[in-house]
Amino acid sequence: KQEVTQIPAALSVPEGENLVLNCSFTDSAIYNLQWFRQDPGKGLTSLLLIQSSQREQTSGRLNASLDKSSGRSTLYIAASQPGDSATYLCAAPSSNTGKLIFGQGTTLQVKP
């Protein structure tokens, strides 16, 4: 059974800092892992999708890494901005059902 855990649950940083959000998963037989952003009261915006054959993906100031052997993924945000304030969710599929399992999310606040 796939379980996804995100640490920390909340994070507050001053503007300009580089930061790392962590995601761990128990079922390492995944074919991909996806990172999302959710603003309050809104749906999910896909940030990065990492295939199992990849070790990382980059989009602008975001970089996501995947280490299947250790069951971990990290989302690195460079030079954080107040507009980055949101909840970040990682999700990994269950290998036996294919259903996407979400972590509890990390709520990020970037203070000006």
Next chain:
Amino acid sequence: GAVVSQHPSRVICKSGTSVKIECRSLDFQATTMFWYRQFPKQSLMLMATSNEGSKATYEQGVEKDKFLINHASLTLSTLTVTSAHPEDSSFYICSASRGSNTGELFFGEGSRLTVL
């Protein structure tokens, strides 16, 4: 590309009435759509999986007679909350897969349901 739209974004209804939420894939054909429920400050919980032209598969603990899902076309799935009660108040989000080998899912904007 890969835009998923939900409607309505907010709905308030009286207890006992039924509410329909639509989920549309605007620029691709969605072989599979998923419906999630999200309580405040919690993560998404999968309610059901729907495939075009077939009955939805519900997760354990989700009442299929309460939450009716119809996936009538490759671009539209609907969730109907029947005889709504205050405890059904929640944020409902749909997602769609276009069947690519990446397995990537695209999410709608969500629908906030408040039952009085």
